[in-house]
Amino acid sequence: MSQNCEAIYEYSAKVLDLISKADVDQTEASWITKQTVEGFREYVNPGFLAYRKSVTKGGQYASVEWRDSGPNCFIDLHGKEYIDCLGGFGIYNVGHRHPKVIKAVKDQMDRQALHSQDLLDPLRAMLAKILAELTPGDLKYSFFTNSGTESVEAAIKMAKIHQNNKGKHTFLATTRAFHGKSIGALSGTAKSGFRKPFLPLVGGFRHVAFGDIDMMQKTMQACAMVGEDVAAILVEPIQGEGGVIIPPDDYLRNLRELCDQYEALLIFDEVQTGMGRTGKMFCSEHYQVVPDIMCLAKAFGGGVMPAGATIASEKVFANLFENPFLHTTTFGGNPLACAAAIATINVLLEERLPERAAEIGSWFLAELKNAVSGHEDKVLEVRGKGLLIGLEFLNDQIGYEVSKGLFDHGILVAGTLINAKTIRIEPPLTITREQCTKVCNALRSVLAGLTK
Numbered sequence: 030m031s032q033n034c035e036a037i038y039e040y041s042a043k044v045l046d047l048i049s050k051a052d053v054d055q056t057e058a059s060w061i062t063k064q065t066v067e068g069f070r071e072y073v074n075p076g077f078l079a080y081r082k083s084v085t086k087g088g089q090y091a092s093v094e095w096r097d098s099g100p101n102c103f104i105d106l107h108g109k110e111y112i113d114c115l116g117g118f119g120i121y122n123v124g125h126r127h128p129k130v131i132k133a134v135k136d137q138m139d140r141q142a143l144h145s146q147d148l149l150d151p152l153r154a155m156l157a158k159i160l161a162e163l164t165p166g167d168l169k170y171s172f173f174t175n176s177g178t179e180s181v182e183a184a185i186k187m188a189k190i191h192q193n194n195k196g197k198h199t200f201l202a203t204t205r206a207f208h209g210k211s212i213g214a215l216s217g218t219a220k221s222g223f224r225k226p227f228l229p230l231v232g233g234f235r236h237v238a239f240g241d242i243d244m245m246q247k248t249m250q251a252c253a254m255v256g257e258d259v260a261a262i263l264v265e266p267i268q269g270e271g272g273v274i275i276p277p278d279d280y281l282r283n284l285r286e287l288c289d290q291y292e293a294l295l296i297f298d299e300v301q302t303g304m305g306r307t308g309k310m311f312c313s314e315h316y317q318v319v320p321d322i323m324c325l326a327k328a329f330g331g332g333v334m335p336a337g338a339t340i341a342s343e344k345v346f347a348n349l350f351e352n353p354f355l356h357t358t359t360f361g362g363n364p365l366a367c368a369a370a371i372a373t374i375n376v377l378l379e380e381r382l383p384e385r386a387a388e389i390g391s392w393f394l395a396e397l398k399n400a401v402s403g404h405e406d407k408v409l410e411v412r413g414k415g416l417l418i419g420l421e422f423l424n425d426q427i428g429y430e431v432s433k434g435l436f437d438h439g440i441l442v443a444g445t446l447i448n449a450k451t452i453r454i455e456p457p458l459t460i461t462r463e464q465c466t467k468v469c470n471a472l473r474s475v476l477a478g479l480t481k
């Protein structure tokens with residue numbers, strides 16, 4: 030590539046001009062669309078275009094998102110509005126661009142964006158205090174991150190430093206788990222398609238069927254018998270990416286008991302289930318189980334800033350007291366992210382969004398069940414907790430067709446290339462009943478239009 034600085038300068042200036050505009054005209058919209066599609070093909074990854082084609086009808090794969098429209102919708106470049114039932118895989122719990130979150134971030138940005146990295150930064154301390162109060166049991170100290178993957182990575186390292194000198198090195202995760210894709214987090218993730226190209230991963234990870242407490246107990250026992258004691262169990266309270274899989278009611282409590290019995294740590298990955306999504310602030314509260322380490326991200330930054338946290342009990346976190354630089358990140362816990370997270374928690378409490386998720390979620394679930402009744406040949410199950418809902422189809426193909434049909438009706442759901450058999454409905458917790466009814470009606474009409 031030649032160093033054509035003048036052309037680069039002009040191109041960047043043109044893009045900056047577009048960013049600054051509240052609205053673009055037709056010519057600009059066409060230019061942006063062309064640049065986006067070409068840019069993905071030539072410079073990002075053409076695989077994304079193939080994926081978009083697989084989940085949309087006709088030319089709609091080239092739909093380019095441009096602006097939000099109220100808390101629960103967004104609009105593409107050509108003015109088509111979509112109800113956001115994907116919610117960025119669960120990042121928009123307080124809705125898109127909640128004014129309080131935006132204000133907090135803007136106010137902070139106007140004063141100081143990122144910190145010196147050396148002096149004590151106040152918002153990190155205040156957010157950590159809020160989290161210690163908000164999270165269950167004796168969870169107390171927080172390490173801040175920029176993503177769910179980093180939160181899980183930190184949790185694994187905290188468990189390792191706590192257990193290494195006790196000779197416990199084995200990590201138990203569960204089948205169909207999703208914990209992220211860095212080498213450490215991927216070791217906990219269960220999907221063979223994501224893992225196989227990168228083997229061998231971190232040593233000592235084993236996977237046990239999710240929800241099967243007998244198998245977990247036998248595995249703990251076997252590990253102890255062969256001298257490969259378990260350092261920690263890493264688990265999502267409800268599996269998100271795996272297809273909204275809800276464990277038996279006593280599963281998490283039994284895991285807690287097993288961990289206590291074998292002196293293993295219990296790590297809850299609440300990256301997707303936290304921040305009110307399932308009808309409680311944290312999903313583990315439904316089951317009244319307190320983990321030793323909890324991972325947060327996704328909705329933690331209010332859908333405005335990337336932000337995550339790993340919160341641990343003092344017993345576990347104390348291993349990092351002597352040398353706080355043992356595990357660090359430059360941007361984790363930056364003032365903008367902390368401002369966003371503090372505002373997000375304030376909004377969740379003020380608007381009682383966890384309670385709202387429980388209430389509207391159980392009504393929406395019942396409505397969705399109604400909408401699919403009579404289609405038992407296509408839909409296997411509708412299940413969920415709060416506003417984490419999964420529609421499981423007979424096969425991938427039906428999942429694709431339903432996602433496509435809903436997109437055509439202006440509704441975005443998560444029908445992924447990897448697992449279209451179950452599509453996830455994870456709207457902002459602010460979604461209205463009217464919007465839910467629209468989704469149900471669209472689902473009815475899409476299912477009715479499907480040939481077997």
Ligand SMILES: *Cc1c(COP(=O)(O)O)cnc(C)c1O
Binds near residue numbers: 270
């Ligand atoms: C999304 C997700 C992650 C990974 O988070 P990223 O922010 O994408 O790195 C980890 N765990 C769970 C349960 C998730 O849903």
